[in-house]
Structure formats: structure tokens, C-alpha cells
Amino acid sequence: MSSSVTNVAAHTVASETSPRASRKTLSDLSVMIGGQGGDGTLTVSDLLGRYFRKLGLYVYTSRNVLSRIRGGHADASVRASDHPTSSVKPQVDVLLAFDQEAAELGSKELGPEGVIIYDSSVFSTSLPNSYGFPFATLVGGQVGQPIYKNAAAYGAVSVLLGFDESLTRQVIEERFQRRGAEALQKNLKALEIGRQAASGVPEVPQHWSVRPGEAHDQILSIGNQAVALGFVVGGGRFFSGYPITPATEIMEYLQRYLQPFHGVVRQAEDELAAINNVLGAAYAGARAMTSTSGPGLSLMTEGIGQAGAAELPIVIADCQRVGPSTGEPTRHEQSDLAHLAHLGHGEYPRFIIAPGTVLECFEMTVQALNLAEKWRLPVILLLDQALCQNTVTSPPFEISKVRVERGPILTGEDLAKMAEYKVYKSTETGVSPYALPGTPGVWAEVTGNEHDEWGHVSVAVPNRVAMMQKRMGKMTKAEPDLPKGKFFGPPDAKIGIIGFGSTTGPIWEAQELLSGKHIATRFYQPRTLYPILVSEADAFLKSVDVCYVVEHNFTGQFANLLREAVPWHYAKLKPVLKYDGHSFRSPEIVHAISGGA
Amino acid sequence: MVQSAKPVQPIWCPGCGDFGVLAAVKKAANELKIPPYQLALVGGIGCSGSIHNFLEVNGIHALHGRLLAQAVGVKLANPQLTVVAAGGDGDGYAIGMGHFIHAFKHNVSLVYLVMNNETYGLTKGQASPTSQIGFEGNIEHPFDSILTSLSIPVPNFIARTFSGDPKTMTAILIEALKFTQDHRGFAFIEDLSPCVTYNDTYKLWREKVQDVSKLDGYDPTDRQVMFRLCQETREKGKIPVGVMHRPSDEEKDEIGLEKALLPDDLGPARVDLSIDANLANYTKLIRSVT
Numbered sequence: 001m002s003s004s005v006t007n008v009a010a011h012t013v014a015s016e017t018s019p020r021a022s023r024k025t026l027s028d029l030s031v032m033i034g035g036q037g038g039d040g041t042l043t044v045s046d047l048l049g050r051y052f053r054k055l056g057l058y059v060y061t062s063r064n065v066l067s068r069i070r071g072g073h074a075d076a077s078v079r080a081s082d083h084p085t086s087s088v089k090p091q092v093d094v095l096l097a098f099d100q101e102a103a104e105l106g107s108k109e110l111g112p113e114g115v116i117i118y119d120s121s122v123f124s125t126s127l128p129n130s131y132g133f134p135f136a137t138l139v140g141g142q143v144g145q146p147i148y149k150n151a152a153a154y155g156a157v158s159v160l161l162g163f164d165e166s167l168t169r170q171v172i173e174e175r176f177q178r179r180g181a182e183a184l185q186k187n188l189k190a191l192e193i194g195r196q197a198a199s200g201v202p203e204v205p206q207h208w209s210v211r212p213g214e215a216h217d218q219i220l221s222i223g224n225q226a227v228a229l230g231f232v233v234g235g236g237r238f239f240s241g242y243p244i245t246p247a248t249e250i251m252e253y254l255q256r257y258l259q260p261f262h263g264v265v266r267q268a269e270d271e272l273a274a275i276n277n278v279l280g281a282a283y284a285g286a287r288a289m290t291s292t293s294g295p296g297l298s299l300m301t302e303g304i305g306q307a308g309a310a311e312l313p314i315v316i317a318d319c320q321r322v323g324p325s326t327g328e329p330t331r332h333e334q335s336d337l338a339h340l341a342h343l344g345h346g347e348y349p350r351f352i353i354a355p356g357t358v359l360e361c362f363e364m365t366v367q368a369l370n371l372a373e374k375w376r377l378p379v380i381l382l383l384d385q386a387l388c389q390n391t392v393t394s395p396p397f398e399i400s401k402v403r404v405e406r407g408p409i410l411t412g413e414d415l416a417k418m419a420e421y422k423v424y425k426s427t428e429t430g431v432s433p434y435a436l437p438g439t440p441g442v443w444a445e446v447t448g449n450e451h452d453e454w455g456h457v458s459v460a461v462p463n464r465v466a467m468m469q470k471r472m473g474k475m476t477k478a479e480p481d482l483p484k485g486k487f488f489g490p491p492d493a494k495i496g497i498i499g500f501g502s503t504t505g506p507i508w509e510a511q512e513l514l515s516g517k518h519i520a521t522r523f524y525q526p527r528t529l530y531p532i533l534v535s536e537a538d539a540f541l542k543s544v545d546v547c548y549v550v551e552h553n554f555t556g557q558f559a560n561l562l563r564e565a566v567p568w569h570y571a572k573l574k575p576v577l578k579y580d581g582h583s584f585r586s587p588e589i590v591h592a593i594s595g596g597a
Numbered sequence: 598m599v600q601s602a603k604p605v606q607p608i609w610c611p612g613c614g615d616f617g618v619l620a621a622v623k624k625a626a627n628e629l630k631i632p633p634y635q636l637a638l639v640g641g642i643g644c645s646g647s648i649h650n651f652l653e654v655n656g657i658h659a660l661h662g663r664l665l666a667q668a669v670g671v672k673l674a675n676p677q678l679t680v681v682a683a684g685g686d687g688d689g690y691a692i693g694m695g696h697f698i699h700a701f702k703h704n705v706s707l708v709y710l711v712m713n714n715e716t717y718g719l720t721k722g723q724a725s726p727t728s729q730i731g732f733e734g735n736i737e738h739p740f741d742s743i744l745t746s747l748s749i750p751v752p753n754f755i756a757r758t759f760s761g762d763p764k765t766m767t768a769i770l771i772e773a774l775k776f777t778q779d780h781r782g783f784a785f786i787e788d789l790s791p792c793v794t795y796n797d798t799y800k801l802w803r804e805k806v807q808d809v810s811k812l813d814g815y816d817p818t819d820r821q822v823m824f825r826l827c828q829e830t831r832e833k834g835k836i837p838v839g840v841m842h843r844p845s846d847e848e849k850d851e852i853g854l855e856k857a858l859l860p861d862d863l864g865p866a867r868v869d870l871s872i873d874a875n876l877a878n879y880t881k882l883i884r885s886v887t
Contacts (some may be wrong), residue, residue, distance in 0.1 A: 015858065016807040071728075087648035116817055126817075163730070171602055173677035219886050219887055220886075220887065221886055225886065229882065229883065229886065232879070232882065232884070233840060233872075233875075233879050233882075235870035237674075237864075237865030237866075237868060237870070238673065238674050238866075240670065246831045257882060260878055261868065261875065261878065262859060262861075262863050262864060262865065262868040263865055263868075264673045264674070264858055264859070264864070264865055266669075266673070268666070269695055269696065269699040270695060272662075272663060272666065272695070272696075273663075273666040273695070273696055273699070276659065276660065276663040276667045276670065276696075277666050277667070277669055277670040277673070278670060279667050280639070280657070280659075280666065280667035280668060280669060280670020280671040280672075280673075280674065281670040281671065281673065281865060282670075282674075283657050283667070283670070283671060283674075283867070284670070284671045284675040284676065284678065284864075284865075284866040285675065285866035285867075286674035286675075286864070286865035286866040287865070287870065288670070288674070288865070302660055304665070307661055310657075310658075396883070396886075397883050397886070399872065399876070399879050399880060399883060400874060401633060403872075404870050404871065404872060406870070414601070415599045418599050419599065419600060420599060420600040420601075421599050421600065421601050421602075422602075423602070436675075436866060437634070437637050437655035437671070437675065438634060438655075438675055438677060438678050438866075438867075439634060439679060440632075440634055441598065441599055441601075441634060442599055442601045442634060442878030443601045443602065443634050443653060443654055443655045443656075444601060444602050444655065444656070445602050445649065445650060445656045445657075445658070446656065446657045446658070447656075447657070447658035448658060448660065449658060454602040454603075455656070456602065456650065457605075457650065458648075583810070
């Protein structure tokens with residue numbers, strides 16, 4: 001992958017030099033921060049992200065942490081660019097290391113011109129282009145608590161990168177205001193310590209400057225926050241979940257957001273309770289959702305099956321992480337898809353839809369709620385760790401585009417005109433109009449047992465056949481209603497790429513890099529993963545000679561679903577797979593497609 | 598008038614204790630004038646859990662062991678419904694034990710009715726968590742739900758009834774329903790409901806039941822007293838029945854979780870979801886993300 005990496009560096013470092021400051025202007029910059037858990041790596045990454053965001057740049061931050069509160073190696077990286085980006089930069093420009101391990105691990109990702117800044121009160125290193133400052137000792141002495149060393153390190157980086165002084169300070173003020181005056185003052189003091197330390201050392205190469213960008217209309221968010229906001233605005237009013245990485249933030253945001261809307265957020269006793277709380281709420285007529293990750297999803301499987309059989313509209317947001325079993329809670333993977341497509345015992349309809357950006361997380365959560373109620377079945381919103389937790393600049397979420405579509409709900413007025421209310425009434429679409437429990441004058445039986453139109457338990461043969469056809473028929477009848485895929489790159493390109501979820505970011509970047517090598521590609525981002533939209537997938541695969549299916553799992557789960565749905569394209573599909581816990585870097589995709597050419 | 602689902606004939610064996618419960622639920626709903634559309638009955642899996650099919654009621658048949666979790670969802674989504682969860686001892690104390698314990702802690706205002714027959718009837722008579730030592734080769738100690746529930750310090754309503762005494766049972770059920778309708782929290786009733794086919798205990802239980810209210814020092818507002826009375830009754834080879842706990846005067850201000858979360862009873866299922874109705878708050882919320 002070495003040749004492509006060099007290309008990326010050449011592509012991203014602008015050649016122009018500002019004579020006044022003797023600084024090279026970076027149009028695409030990556031800062032990596034590493035240390036022990038508890039060193040504050042995520043804080044520094046957050047501060048830098050906020051600074052770049054204020055500067056009008058596009059920002060993408062990623063985290064690499066362990067499933068523990070303190071200790072163990074943790075790092076984060078911040079990318080700032082003058083063009084939209086939603087992937088990790090393949091090479092690091094500035095490495096901030098709080099300990100030796102961070103310096104050694106990080107230096108492997110450092111570009112040829114990269115610089116290391118490290119805490120010399122903890123260790124020393126002879127790595128090239130490295131500059132040590134005793135952050136912990138300086139801050140410990142002057143502020144009293146070495147824990148504020150992260151603000152000092154942020155200060156040192158701000159000098160190296162020629163940050164605007166007042167904007168640098170403003171970021172600290174905004175970040176720590178909530179923590180009270182004392183914490184804010186200590187952070188500001190530590191910031192100054194770091195700034196002075198770096199300014200006072202003339203040999204620190206003042207290489208680069210970061211030019212303000214034009215992306216001032218952007219917001220900074222994560223997929224989990226976008227899902228929470230989409231849920232509220234989409235009319236979601238009942239949430240029950242159980243803490244699990246990397247899904248927990250959805251519940252935490254909703255605990256903050258939902259209360260003024262007569263909503264309920266429950267932290268249940270386990271995932272079994274969470275999914276069953278949601279089933280009860282959906283039965284009562286609330287727009288209801290839970291969120292979880294692999295292990296929780298396994299526990300919820302029985303409940304999701306009941307939603308399919310009893311025709312209860314629920315949404316399950318699955319924030320995929322490394323499996324199987326407990327796997328790697330904080331790491332990235334897309335390996336729940338095959339399980340979800342075949343979820344549970346018996347057969348029932350379900351939709352799996354997958355946003356690829358933070359904005360789509362917002363929009364498609366609304367869509368998931370609409371689909372669930374319009375078709376009265378479980379909808380899985382398929383996410384992944386990188387999409388859920390990496391902070392990224394995004395176009396603002398627009399309320400004006402949101403539509404709340406509830407499907408056929410019977411009011412007292414509707415019912416007054418009817419002779420009978422059958423909760424599982426057979427209809428053209430397979431969807432039975434529903435009267436919320438509590439609607440005067442009517443009641444019904446809702447059950448996961450096989451049942452007749454009234455909801456009474458039935459094993460009668462013609463009824464069984466009719467009910468199976470009613471439920472399963474939704475899968476094909478709903479097709480026009482399901483999220484369409486998106487296409488990127490020249491329509492006449494003969495090399496196809498397919499990827500979903502957060503792989504969209506690295507694929508876009510790989511397309512750019514390939515186009516620099518005169519390799520044209522067409523990228524199909526399916527947004528309904530199950531059922532496969534056959535006409536859409538077929539037309540795309542017909543248009544290309546070969547198609548790389550990029551996904552984070554061992555077996556090529558989406559490629560396999562495609563092979564099942566459009567078997568005549570079997571030979572065209574080339575899986576590009578990664579299952580090491582880290583998200584794709586664009587050169588890896590470039591290499592898979594161009595073979596390093 | 599629009600026709601809703603009509604009750605079907607019970608699947609229970611003639612003489613099943615669950616008939617007593619069915620009659621009591623009908624009488625109590627009638628007495629409290631709860632119309633069928635305002636009553637939601639969440640049934641468990643097992644003979645007893647099918648009770649919702651035999652009533653004019655909003656019925657939902659939950660998964661095995663999950664009826665309480667679903668009932669909590671129903672009540673929190675629409676606090677104006679009167680919610681009853683009804684199932685058996687296997688459903689509640691084996692597969693559903695986690696939710697059972699937490700239900701006292703959640704303190705959502707719903708009635709949980711366990712029809713305890715000390716066996717798994719529907720799967721033909723295996724030992725259940727409440728089976729006596731020796732029943733079907735059972736060598737495990739039986740579980741006592743009343744002692745457990747008395748140990749959880751939340752002002753719930755707790756009682757044990759006997760299907761052989763339908764009058765007392767109906768009176769206690771009415772008290773429990775009122776308790777939840779007043780949003781005072783969780784009400785638990787264990788009904789001793791014999792399985793005439795696999796564990797016919799009518800005669801035995803009729804001899805053994807001991808009305809706790811007749812005991813010296815009976816005070817259902819004092820958990821310690823009730824715990825001791827129940828234990829002493831058990832030690833005498835008797836089964837304590839009656840109201841085991843109701844909140845004391847000092848605890849009368851306690852409210853159910855649904856009331857704490859939704860003070861005006863307007864829950865997630867009833868609130869206006871239109872964009873127009875919420876636009877000002879939505880805009881404020883979306884703008885908070887920068």
C-alpha cells in the first residue's frame with residue numbers, strides 16, 4: 001500500500017507556501033493524539049475538532065479506545081480539510097504522544113514530514129522530528145493537578161499549527177464553561193503553559209498553517225446524536241434501551257431531548273426488557289425504538305420476531321461492533337447483517353436500512369419510524385461504530401423535509417362507519433388498519449401466536465396460509481417505499497464499487513485517488529440492505545464489468561445477500577473485506593481495485 | 598356499533614383454578630365500571646396467560662416471561678389505560694424472574710396477577726419454581742414470591758389470594774385495580790390457582806390457607822411484621838393469604854413511575870406528533886447542535 005500512501009500525501013499537501021510566516025498551508029491535515037486511557041486524548045481531539053470547525057473546515061475525528069475507564073492505550077485522530085471528508089486521513093501530520101507506546105504506535109502512521117510532540121515528563125524518545133515538553137510536570141507545578149496537561153498539549157499544538165490565539169482560547173471557554181469557573185480557569189492556565197512552552201523553543205519547526213475554510217454552515221455531530229434527533233423529530237416518543245458500546249449515546253441524548261415532548265426514555269434491566277418495553281409501547285400506539293449492539297441484538301431476537309408475527313411497528317437501531325460474542329466492544333465492524341437478514345426462528349418480514357452519513361442517520365431514522373408504522377413490522381436501522389461515534393461536520397438537519405407518515409390508524413370517527421374492527425384484517429397491501437388501544441368502542445387481540453383476522457389463536461389451514469402470505473407479501477409490496485440507493489462517479493465507468501454505512505467515506509476518497517490514476521469507478525451505496533432492491537442492484541451490476549463489494553466482515557455478508565438476490569451477477573462480485581476492528585483507509589480500497597498500479 | 602373481537606371459550610380443564618380468576622377479573626372490571634376499551638390485559642405464555650382471549654378487553658399475548666416488560670411499555674405509552682398483566686408461576690418466577698424483581702423497583706402502576714399452580718400445566722406437569730419438594734421428583738426448594746416482594750422497599754401493593762375463595766379474591770383485585778388507577782404504583786397478587794389435572798391442590802390448600810388479617814399483630818403497612826407473620830405461618834405448615842402490604846400513611850404520596858414521568862397523563866401514544874404542533878421546540882432542539 002506504500003505507493004498509494006505517497007500519492008495521498010502529495011494530493012493533500014498544497015504546494016503553496018506563505019512567505020510571511022514561512023509556513024506551508026495544509027489543505028488537509030491530520031492530528032493524532034495518543035496516550036493511556038484517562039490521559040485526555042479524546043478531550044484534545046474534541047478541542048481540535050471544535051477549533052477546525054470554527055475555522056470553517058470540514059472535520060472528521062475517529063477514536064481508538066479500549067473498553068475500560070482508565071489505562072490501556074487510547075488514541076484519537078482529527079482530520080481537518082477544506083473539502084468534505086468522512087474518513088480517516090491515511091497519514092498523520094502531527095502526533096501528540098502522552099506516553100512511549102503512543103509515540104511508537106503513532107509514528108508508524110506518521111507521514112514523511114510529520115512531527116511528534118510528546119510529554120517529556122513521562123518519557124523521552126529519539127524518534128525523528130520529535131519535540132518534548134514536560135506538560136504533566138509544568139501543569140502539575142503551576143496549576144496543581146497534572147490532569148490538565150491535555151489543555152497544555154492543545155496549546156502546544158496550536159503554536160505548531162499557527163492557530164489564532166483568541167479562537168484557541170474561545171474553544172477552551174466553550175468546552176469547559178459547563179464545568180464551572182474553577183475548571184475553566186485551570187484549563188485556560190494550562191493552555192497558556194503549553195503555548196508558552198512551545199513558543200519559547202525556537203527549534204520547533206513552525207511548518208504549517210491551517211487556512212480558514214468556507215464550511216461555516218456545517219454542524220459537528222455523530223451518528224448516534226443524529227439518530228436521537230431524527231427519532232424526536234420523526235415523532236418517536238418511547239425509547240427503552242440498555243447501556244452497550246457503541247450504542248449508548250443514543251439513549252443518553254434521548255434522555256436529554258425527549259422529556260419536553262411527553263416522551264419516555266427507559267433504561268431497562270436488560271435487553272430483553274428493552275425490546276419488550278418497546279413492543280408494549282408500540283402496541284399502545286407510541287412510535288417506539290430501542291438501540292443496541294451485537295450482544296444485545298442477540299437477546300432481542302425473540303422480541304423482534306414477535307413484532308413480525310404480531311405486526312407491531314418497532315425500530316431497532318443496531319450500532320454494529322466487532323463480534324462474535326462480546327468481541328471488541330469499542331471497535332468497528334459490519335458483521336451483524338447476515339444475522340439480521342435471517343433474524344429469528346420462523347419467517348417474518350423486516351426491513352434493514354442503512355444510512356451512510358451523519359445526515360442520513362437523521363433522515364433515515366425518520367424514514368425507519370414511517371416504514372415501521374406504514375407497514376406494521378420491525379425496521380432495523382443498521383449503523384456501525386465509526387458512523388455512530390466518529391465526530392464529523394455535516395450539513396445541518398432540516399426539519400422542513402421531515403414527514404411523519406403514520407400509516408392507517410383508525411379514529412373513533414372511522415370506526416363509527418365500520419361494521420366490525422378486525423385487527424388483522426386482510427387487505428390489498430397486507431397492512432391492517434389499526435385502532436390504538438383506548439379508542440372508545442373497540443378492542444382486539446394482538447398475539448404472536450398464529451391468529452385469524454380477529455386476533456384469535458388459529459391453526460386452521462387456509463387461515464395459516466393466508467396469514468403467511470399477508471405478512472410476507474409486505475416485503476415485495478413495500479419495495480417502492482424503501483430507501484433508494486445513491487450513485488457516485490461517472491455512469492459509464494466499468495468498475496463498480498458497493499459499500500454501505502460508514503464505508504461510504506473511504507470509498508468516496510478512494511474514487512478520487514483512483515480518478516487521479518485515470519481509473520474511473522461508479523459507486524453504488526445501497527440504503528436498503530434487506531430486502532435487496534433487485535431492479536436497482538441488477539441495473540447497476542449490468543452497467544459494470546466488475547464490482548468490488550467493500551465491507552467490514554470476514555464472509556462478505558452483503559455480497560452474499562446480493563448473490564442470493566441477483567445470482568446471475570455472481571462472478572462480477574469481488575469482496576474487499578476488513579475485519580481487524582479498524583475502519584477502511586482509502587489507500588486500502590485503492591490497492592484492492594488497482595492492485596497498486 | 599362496531600363489532601370487536603368476541604371472547605372465545607376458555608381452553609382450561611373443567612375445574613381449573615383460573616376460572617375463578619377470570620370471574621374475579623370480570624366482576625372487578627364491572628364493579629369499577631372499566632369499559633373493555635380502557636382495559637389492557639397482557640397475557641403470559643402458559644394456560645393462565647391465555648386469559649385475555651376469554652374476555653372483552655384489549656389483549657396482547659406477550660412472549661414467555663416478558664409480560665411485565667410489555668405491560669410496562671403499554672402503561673408508560675398510555676397511562677390512561679388500566680393495565681393488568683396475567684400469567685403463571687413458571688412464566689413469572691422462572692423465565693421472567695428478572696422482570697418480576699425489577700417490576701417492584703420500577704413501580705409502574707399496573708396489576709400483576711400470577712396464577713400459581715406449582716406446576717407447568719401446559720407442558721404436562723413438570724416441576725415449577727414453586728413446586729414442593731417431592732413433586733415430580735423435585736428436589737429444589739420452592740420459591741416464595743411474597744417473602745421476596747416484601748423484601749423490596751418500595752410502597753407497592755402486595756397480596757396473595759386463593760381461587761377457592763372468589764369473594765375475597767375479587768375484593769383484593771378491586772383494591773389493587775383502584776391502587777393502580779390512582780397511579781400509586783405496582784400491585785402484585787399471587788393467586789393460588791390449582792391445576793386439577795397435574796397438581797390438584799384444592800383440598801390441601803383449602804385446609805392450609807391462613808388469612809393473615811386474622812393473626813395477632815397484623816399490620817400490612819409494616820414489612821417486618823408481615824415478613825415475620827408469613828414466615829411463622831409457613832413454619833406452622835400453613836399458607837399465608839390476604840393483603841401482605843399496602844403503603845402506610847407516610848407513603849401515601851408515592852406515585853407510580855408513569856405519573857412521575859408524565860404528570861399530566863399525556864403519554865407517548867396520545868401526544869400530537871405533527872411537525873406543526875412541535876415546530877418551535879424542534880427548531881430549538883435542532884439549533885442546539887452546532
